[in-house]
Every structure is written in structure tokens, then in C-alpha cells.
Amino acid sequence: MTQTHFGFKKVNEDDKARRVRGVFDSVASKYDIMNDLMSMGLHRAWKAYTVMVANVQSGDTVLDIAGGTGDMAQAFAKHAGTQGTVVHTDINFAMLRQGRDRLLDEGLMLPTTVCDAEALPFADAQFNVVCVSFGLRNMTHKDRALAEMARVLKPGGKLLVLEFSKVAQPLSKVYDWYSFEVLPRLGKMVAGDDASYRYLAESIRMHPDQAALKSLMQQNGFAHVDIHNLSLGVVALHVGIKC
Numbered sequence: 001m002t003q004t005h006f007g008f009k010k011v012n013e014d015d016k017a018r019r020v021r022g023v024f025d026s027v028a029s030k031y032d033i034m035n036d037l038m039s040m041g042l043h044r045a046w047k048a049y050t051v052m053v054a055n056v057q058s059g060d061t062v063l064d065i066a067g068g069t070g071d072m073a074q075a076f077a078k079h080a081g082t083q084g085t086v087v088h089t090d091i092n093f094a095m096l097r098q099g100r101d102r103l104l105d106e107g108l109m110l111p112t113t114v115c116d117a118e119a120l121p122f123a124d125a126q127f128n129v130v131c132v133s134f135g136l137r138n139m140t141h142k143d144r145a146l147a148e149m150a151r152v153l154k155p156g157g158k159l160l161v162l163e164f165s166k167v168a169q170p171l172s173k174v175y176d177w178y179s180f181e182v183l184p185r186l187g188k189m190v191a192g193d194d195a196s197y198r199y200l201a202e203s204i205r206m207h208p209d210q211a212a213l214k215s216l217m218q219q220n221g222f223a224h225v226d227i228h229n230l231s232l233g234v235v236a237l238h239v240g241i242k243c
């Protein structure tokens, strides 16, 4: 049986999705508050920057993959307007439900679908923009997921991958301390779950760095890939243009 990483643990490939589901089932109800606390609000700036770079136009079709609690879908919907379509998707029903409720509270009823990024239930060349924000890290076959994102994009369409990445060297000690000492404690206090936040810290360390992710995108259908490092590489936005 082929093995893969779940954080620092090695697990059977076909067990990873179940474990990831367990993490997000556990944190879904506290996900938004934990994001604000852990990043000290910075995730809002990273996401606002991503939405700006996406440059969604009125009438565009947009796919939000691993869209979770729906903040990106909500922002894209403002730009796509009533002529456009934003599809909000995630593999996890608990996360998607939080997002759907948030969107409804904001008066937005978007098409919402439970689906796996590795096997997207959409026709080829359907979307102008595809976004995956803090989701790719959790996927078992990142190459398959990226190839699927390329497949559903129109030629010339744009993929935005916002994800934790490799921090600049001077920050690495304090970042490690924060990730492994502070985050799990915060998770325990606020969400009653330290293990999920330890997984978060570990999964970030196992995720491809900026250059490796760029080359993975190039191998899976993206002709041109730009890297935007944010907060000294704590996060990187990769922008790929479909060939």
C-alpha cells in the first residue's frame, strides 16, 4: 500500500482523506474564530490580497475549491455580480455547512457542492478563475488536484493557490516556537482540540516550498506561474495561468 504524510505521520494513502475529514469535522464550528486568533487577523489581509490579484470581473465564473466557511466565495461573489457565478465547494460537509449558513446570513445563495478537488464534478473549460485557499496542503494527490483545476479552467484562466509556505530564515525559530508551542495550546483552549492544530503545524512543514509548488503547477497544466510571498513567506500566493 502506498504511503503518504498526514502531518509528520506516515499513513496509507487511502486513509489520509478520512483523517483530514476528522480534523475539519472537529474544528468546523470554531474555524473562523481560530483563524482570527492564530493569524492575529492577518489571514484577512492575505485573502483580500488574493481577491485583488484574482481580478474577478462582472459576469465571470469562479470556482472556490476547499472553500470551507465561505469567506473567499463571498468576496468573489461581490465582484462577479449578478451576471456571474461563484461555486462554493469543499469535501467536508461540516465546513461547507458553516459556509453556506454564513453566505445565507449575508443574503447570498451560491451554488454549493460537496466535492473532492481530485475529481471535480465539472465540465472542461468552465471557469475564468479557480481559487484554493489553505486547502491544497490537505490533499492526498496534489498533482491530481492541480490537473483537475487546470482541466476546469478556460484557456487563459487563472488559478490562485493561497497556502502556508516556507518562511524566511530569520523568522524560522520564532515561527517554529509559535507553531508547535502556542498553536496547539490555543487550539485546546478555544476549540478543545490540540491534535488538529498540531496537525496544522506539521502539515505546513510537509507542504512543498514556493519553488517546488511552482514546478508542480507547471507540470500540471499551468504555463505561467508567479509567486507572491506574503508576511516573509509564512504564506505564498501562487498564480498560475492555464495553457
Ligand code: SAM
Pocket: 020, 024, 065, 066, 067, 068, 069, 070, 072, 089, 090, 091, 092, 095, 115, 116, 117, 118, 132, 133, 134, 135, 136, 138, 139, 140
Ligand atoms: N478555504 C477556506 C479558508 O481559506 O479559510 C478553508 C480552508 S481549510 C484550512 C481547508 C479545507 O480544505 C477544509 O475545509 C477541508 O475540508 C478542505 N479539503 C481537504 N481536502 C480536500 C479535498 N481533497 N477536496 C476538497 N476540499 C478539501
